[in-house]
Amino acid sequence: MRPARLILPQADCWPARISLALLRLFVVNKSPKPLIFCALLASLALPSCVASKKYDDLRARQSATEQAKNEAERQNRQSVAELKKTSDEVAKLRLQTRRLTDDSTETGRNLARTRQLYEQLTDSYDRLLKNSDRTLANKTTDYNKVTQDLARREAELGELDQSLKKSRADIDRLNQDLTTREAKLAELQKALAEKDRAVDALKASVSNALRGFKGTELQVEMRNGKVYVSLSEQLLFKSGSTKVDPKGQDALRQLATVLQQQPDVNVVVEGHTDNVPFSRAVGSMTDNWDLSVLRATEIARLLTTGGVAPERVTASGRSQYVPVAPNSSAENKALNRRTEIILTPKLNELFKILDSNSAGK
DSSP states (O other), X not given: OOOOOOOOOOOSSHHHHHHHHHXXXXXXXXXXXXXXXXXXXXXXXXXXXXXXXXXHHHHHHHHHHHHHHHHHHHHHHHHHHHHHHHHHHHHHHHHHHXXXXXXXHHHHHHHXXXXXXXHHHHHHHHHHHHXXXXXXXXXXXXXXXXXXXXXXXXXXXXXXXXXXXXXXXXXXXXXXXXXXXXXHHHHHHHHHHHHHHHHHHHHHHHHHHTTTSOTTXXXXXXXXXXXXXXXXXXXXXXXXXXXXXXXXXXXXXXXXXXXXXXXXXXXXXXXXXXXXXXSSOBTTBOSHHHHHHHHHHHHHHHHHHTTOOGGGEEEEEEETSSOSSOTTSHHHHHHHSEEEEEEEEOOHHHHHHHHHHHHXX
């Protein structure tokens, strides 16, 4: 900011002119102390030669000059402070400039080394790229082979998985079937055991009932889970007859008594003969078939008369074709001429189990 311009009055006498000339000189030189002295000198000289109004005007201008001086001093101090601040900043900038210069020098060296390293890396990269192209081609071929093999193995694995699932299902089904069969087998074994106990008890009962007869006339034995009561011809019939003797009727009554107490036992009467043919017909009989059937029928009739339910009794003739001994002697022929009463416990429960097994297959 430029200081305010000092306007001096015009002097009409020589003392005033001298004072004003000095004042102009010090104002131009910007010296505050001589300026104040000159102003005082002028103020002493002017009253003697200027009017009172001009004096007042000069005083007012002096006051303005003081204010302008103070403002100039304040601005000067501010300028000095700003100059110092700017000098400090310039010093800092110079320091930073030196540092940047040093850094740029180091950076230049690093850049040169980096460029050299970059060129080396570029060469290495080019070589590696060429090698990698060949390696990649080889790897691609290997990868394709591996991919095809993997796909084949995955397909095989899928087939094996399906086969495994099917096998597991079959195993589960077989295990379930095995469990069912084991349960039925246990049930069957229980039924067989019960049947064996019943057969043993039946044999004991029949043996006790017929123990009064001779061993050569009557035999009680077990074969194939059945009780066989074998009655000789001497106990039951006369030669060529179909009528039972009294002694044989007594034996059949005792047997019928036992069978009445065994309602779950089926009775099969089989007539057997030797191989001696008929020399002539006797009544309605023409051969051993007729003789064996009629004898079996007669015994079946006596059993039912003795209290055995007819639906439990079956009569059959086997003629000479199921001998117990060769028909080579009179003794063996006597053994073959017999009647067998076969006692078989009813196996309804056993048949039910067997039927359920057959239905479950």
